[in-house]
Amino acid sequence: MKMKSLAAAIALTLVPVTSVFAAALDRSGQSVAAFLQPDNYFEAGFSVLDPDVSGKEAGTTITRRNIGDMADDYAFPQAAIKLQPTKNFSFGILYDQPFGADAKYSGNNAFVSQGTDTAILSQGLANTIFSGLSATQRVGAALQAQGVDLSTAAGQARLAATVAAYNADPTTKQTIDNGVKAVVDARVAGALTSPGVTVGGTGGGTQVEVETQNLSFLFGFQPNENFNFYAGPVYQTIKGDVNLRGLAYSVYSGYDAKISEETAWGWLAGMAYQIPEIALKASITYRSEIDYDANVKETIPTLGALALLDPTAPATIAAAQGTTAITTPQSVNLDFQTGIMANTVAFANVRWVDWTNFTIQPYKFGLVSKAVGALANQPNGFNLVEYSDDQWSANVGVGRKVNDKWAGNVSVGWDSGAGNPVSTLGPTEGYWNAGVGIQYSPAPNYFVAGGVKYFWLGDAKAQTGAQAGTNAYAADFSDNSAIAYGLKLGYRF
Numbered sequence: 001m002k003m004k005s006l007a008a009a010i011a012l013t014l015v016p017v018t019s020v021f022a023a024a025l026d027r028s029g030q031s032v033a034a035f036l037q038p039d040n041y042f043e044a045g046f047s048v049l050d051p052d053v054s055g056k057e058a059g060t061t062i063t064r065r066n067i068g069d070m071a072d073d074y075a076f077p078q079a080a081i082k083l084q085p086t087k088n089f090s091f092g093i094l095y096d097q098p099f100g101a102d103a104k105y106s107g108n109n110a111f112v113s114q115g116t117d118t119a120i121l122s123q124g125l126a127n128t129i130f131s132g133l134s135a136t137q138r139v140g141a142a143l144q145a146q147g148v149d150l151s152t153a154a155g156q157a158r159l160a161a162t163v164a165a166y167n168a169d170p171t172t173k174q175t176i177d178n179g180v181k182a183v184v185d186a187r188v189a190g191a192l193t194s195p196g197v198t199v200g201g202t203g204g205g206t207q208v209e210v211e212t213q214n215l216s217f218l219f220g221f222q223p224n225e226n227f228n229f230y231a232g233p234v235y236q237t238i239k240g241d242v243n244l245r246g247l248a249y250s251v252y253s254g255y256d257a258k259i260s261e262e263t264a265w266g267w268l269a270g271m272a273y274q275i276p277e278i279a280l281k282a283s284i285t286y287r288s289e290i291d292y293d294a295n296v297k298e299t300i301p302t303l304g305a306l307a308l309l310d311p312t313a314p315a316t317i318a319a320a321q322g323t324t325a326i327t328t329p330q331s332v333n334l335d336f337q338t339g340i341m342a343n344t345v346a347f348a349n350v351r352w353v354d355w356t357n358f359t360i361q362p363y364k365f366g367l368v369s370k371a372v373g374a375l376a377n378q379p380n381g382f383n384l385v386e387y388s389d390d391q392w393s394a395n396v397g398v399g400r401k402v403n404d405k406w407a408g409n410v411s412v413g414w415d416s417g418a419g420n421p422v423s424t425l426g427p428t429e430g431y432w433n434a435g436v437g438i439q440y441s442p443a444p445n446y447f448v449a450g451g452v453k454y455f456w457l458g459d460a461k462a463q464t465g466a467q468a469g470t471n472a473y474a475a476d477f478s479d480n481s482a483i484a485y486g487l488k489l490g491y492r493f
Helices: 003-014 117-131 135-145 153-168 170-192 247-252 303-308 313-319 363-376
Strands: 041-052 055-056 074-083 088-097 100-104 207-221 226-245 254-275 279-287 289-295 298-299 322-329 331-341 344-353 391-401 406-415 432-445 446-457 459-461 475-477 480-492
Touching: 074 100, 117 170, 135 153, 135 170, 153 170, 207 254, 226 289, 226 322, 247 363, 254 289, 254 322, 279 406, 298 363, 303 363, 313 363, 406 446
Parallel strands: none
Antiparallel strands: 041 074, 041 480, 055 475, 074 088, 088 207, 100 207, 207 226, 226 254, 254 279, 254 298, 279 331, 289 322, 331 344, 344 391, 391 406, 406 432, 432 446, 446 480, 459 475
């Protein structure tokens, strides 16, 4: 049972729909299988994902409205070329789009600006500010509204006496609270509707679009027919847009962040072992983190509201300049295949991605988060996106050559997700999937392969950045699914 007799079945393990829907921002699965093909080899593939992710307002959201499908379809290409100039040395270039996001909220819910957000958002912010005031602050505000000068000894004496009455007499407390609450409501409403402050920005729904591109340059050394050691640099680009809208994001409603395309370098290394006589091949590949120092253009239309907390904050943050650190995660892929009977191979892939060390906190977003963090029980601020768990995924299947021209495979897959609750910008927790693939080889040296997979997406609670690291959440997503299609051409030369 030689490797050549199983070429068709083995190639099926590469049908490009393995990881098109995975935890966090993971997309392509970052396989190096094309580089491990024998002799000279070229392939090009294209994958399409059609997800359906809907849910309902829940948790801290006051209303309980439905949330329609917020996950947009997306498509991405993959390509690879591998050259074997000598029996001991090989070179390859792999192209993929490893990480990304594409989502957009619509309809009437807490993640969409409806044009009437000002009153709702004002009330929510007013309640938050009021609840953060101490008894002394509330009494002091009430006395100042009556014209009492608290800088004098008489004023301080009256403050002390009124605080004592506030703490001892429920009626006095209620009267003072009602008066102070009315003042806070008026100030917040005035701040949020003053010139230059537009709650909800330009309207519309919350949306995110993130795209990365990878070029992996691999150099391989094969001391014999069994071992292959490989390593090389990785060139990566990243760009994206984030728009936050609606009640769920409070003072961040209307926030926009645009990441112009940035570039950076990383590296990969791995080794493979094979026994061609039984079609056995095993490989392990490590990919490094890739660090960016990105310039992010941020728009914060509700910045003026921060004057309620600190009169100098709006001007200070508006004038602030700085870059944003973004690090795409390190990962490990373990691939295995072996012949199990004539013209039949079994295959498996296990992948780990280090999402717990991944965060995105745009520069001004972070400054605002520190200004309002105490009110959200996050005194050190919070991130736009973060994940609480690492991702583990696995795919296993069987491929069989039917005749010289046709082969097929079946597979099942599982993904752990990257924690729950999870970001509102990608509210699913892992999946189970099942897939089939078909390959047609008009001649021994080239083929066309296609595949389809159906995903049962894991239920998840969705939380905003201000809620990350807590059990609080703003929506619940359940009973969701996705379907993926892939097409690939391969050529041996």
